[in-house]
Amino acid sequence: MEPSVLRRAVEAGRATASKLGLQADEVAVIHDSDRVALRLLPCGVLARVAPAEHLAGAEFEVEVARRLTSAGAPVAELDPRVEPRVHVRDGFAVSLWTYYEPLGSPLAPADYADALLRHHAALRRIELAAPHVTDRVALARQEVDDRERSPELPDADRDFLSATLGDLSTAVSVEKADAQLLHGEPHPGNLLNTRRGPLFVDLATCCRGPVEFDLAHAPEDVAQHCPGADPDLLHRCRALNWALFSAWRWRRDDRMPDRDHWRVEGLRRVRAALAHCRPD
Structure with missing residues (x-):
C-alpha cells in the first residue's frame, strides 16, 4: 500500500x-x-x-x-x-x-504433504460455493489481453502468456469431473510451522479444481509423499501457476515488492515448467 x-x-x-x-x-x-x-x-x-x-x-x-x-x-x-x-x-x-508465532525450522516434505492431505480431506467435508480454477485463469487472461491493464507487457510475451493460459486452462478443465475444493495457493508462504503444527493461512484463494493444482504450489519433493497424483497434470499445473503469477505481476497496479525482477523471472519459470510437460 x-x-x-x-x-x-x-x-x-x-x-x-x-x-x-x-x-x-x-x-x-x-x-x-x-x-x-x-x-x-x-x-x-x-x-x-x-x-x-x-x-x-x-x-x-x-x-x-x-x-x-x-x-x-x-x-x-x-x-x-x-x-x-x-x-x-x-x-x-x-x-x-x-496470531501464531512461527517456528524457525522449515517443514520437512513429508510433514508438508501430510498437512496438505489433511487439509484436502477437510475441504471434502464442507459445502461451499467457490469458483473453479479456470475462472481464475479467465480473469488473469483478461489482464494479459488488455493493454490498458498491462501496458508494459511486451507484445511477444503477451501473446505467449495469453496462449499459455488458454492452453493450460483447457488441460485443467478436462479434470473438472474430479474437481474438489482446494486451498488455491498453498505455497510455503501460506503454510506456517507453529507449535500447534503446520497451519494454512490466506484462505481467500479457495477454489475448485484437481488436487494437482494445489500440489503444484508446494516444493517439488512434497509430491513424493502424495500418492495418486497425476505426474503430467502436476507439471501442467506448475506451468499454470507460474503463468498466473506472471499475469498478476504485469498488471499496471501490481504492488508486489521487487516486481520488475519477478516480471522477468516469472516468464522464465513459465517456459521452464512447460519444458517438463508432455506434448499433446
Missing part, C-alpha cells in the same frame, strides 16, 4: 480491535501488499486489512475459515474472543485472527 493508505489501514485495524475490547497498544506490519497483515499487541491478534472494495473476498475468507475450523482442518483460526465476521472501518475491511 502507499504510505498514506498504509497508515490509515494500520489505524483501522488497531481501532477495530480496540472497539471490540481487545487491547492494541502496539502494531507491527507483518505483510504489506494490496492488503496488510498486522500483529496487534498485547492482545495477540492478527488483523487482516484490505480496502473496502475487497469486502466480498474478506467475507468469503472468513466463511471458509469458519467452516474449515469446524471440520478440523489445519488452518489458522479466527480470534475466538470476537464474532467471526468482517468489520468495515474508514474504508477498510478488517478481519481478526489468532
Whole structure:
C-alpha cells in the first residue's frame, strides 16, 4: 500500500480491535501488499486489512475459515474472543485472527504433504460455493489481453502468456469431473510451522479444481509423499501457476515488492515448467 493508505489501514485495524475490547497498544506490519497483515499487541491478534472494495473476498475468507475450523482442518483460526465476521472501518475491511508465532525450522516434505492431505480431506467435508480454477485463469487472461491493464507487457510475451493460459486452462478443465475444493495457493508462504503444527493461512484463494493444482504450489519433493497424483497434470499445473503469477505481476497496479525482477523471472519459470510437460 502507499504510505498514506498504509497508515490509515494500520489505524483501522488497531481501532477495530480496540472497539471490540481487545487491547492494541502496539502494531507491527507483518505483510504489506494490496492488503496488510498486522500483529496487534498485547492482545495477540492478527488483523487482516484490505480496502473496502475487497469486502466480498474478506467475507468469503472468513466463511471458509469458519467452516474449515469446524471440520478440523489445519488452518489458522479466527480470534475466538470476537464474532467471526468482517468489520468495515474508514474504508477498510478488517478481519481478526489468532496470531501464531512461527517456528524457525522449515517443514520437512513429508510433514508438508501430510498437512496438505489433511487439509484436502477437510475441504471434502464442507459445502461451499467457490469458483473453479479456470475462472481464475479467465480473469488473469483478461489482464494479459488488455493493454490498458498491462501496458508494459511486451507484445511477444503477451501473446505467449495469453496462449499459455488458454492452453493450460483447457488441460485443467478436462479434470473438472474430479474437481474438489482446494486451498488455491498453498505455497510455503501460506503454510506456517507453529507449535500447534503446520497451519494454512490466506484462505481467500479457495477454489475448485484437481488436487494437482494445489500440489503444484508446494516444493517439488512434497509430491513424493502424495500418492495418486497425476505426474503430467502436476507439471501442467506448475506451468499454470507460474503463468498466473506472471499475469498478476504485469498488471499496471501490481504492488508486489521487487516486481520488475519477478516480471522477468516469472516468464522464465513459465517456459521452464512447460519444458517438463508432455506434448499433446
